[in-house]
Amino acid sequence: MSHISSYETDIVLQTAIADGRQVEEDPGWEMLQEAIYACAEEMNLEVGHSIKDYYGRFVYCDWSLSGSSFERGVGVKVDRKTGKVMFLCDVYGGYELLARKVRDKIVQNFAALCVTKALSALNYDVEMEELRDPIEGKKVVIRGVL
């Protein structure tokens, strides 16, 4: 039998923490960084390590994405105890949609990298394709054949 499953996703870098190591050594850390840089390129943003709140105060993050069109920026912070990846942004003043778009792109890129790696680990021949829909935006299609 074959089936179709739909999933909601969340990013939690827990593997290294569970082994008593630093979260920076987690197999997902570098992939998350790669996903963030890919998002920065797609949205013409710069990667840094702090965001600003409504009052202009800096908030430290593991990574941040900001630019001339989005000076406040979106931050990405990994909880050192739980590995939970959090997205930070002071959305007051109409930044909610933009912040969500940045977050969704990072999650999508990260998911694509993880799925590709996971299927390769299971010995599938993997192909990846990016499709652009004017309404739904970017869709990533990954095909693994065994």
Added chain:
Amino acid sequence: MSREVRVDIGSDGKIKVEFLGFPGDSCFDEAETLAGILKELGLWAVPVEVTPKTSEEIAREIAKSENVEGKKVPHF
């Protein structure tokens, strides 16, 4: 018939995974293995919907696969 996994990742990060050509319940085992590896990598995939394929859909997949096999370059 070859086994195939097709994964669609939407712009909202939601994932749709289709398993093709898996005999019996082995697709559920494969889904669990895949989810386990994804979790190790940091991607927690929480299933929201599982739709088993109908016998007609499976028969169509098998027929399609056999057609593709049949179109391979013949040996002389």
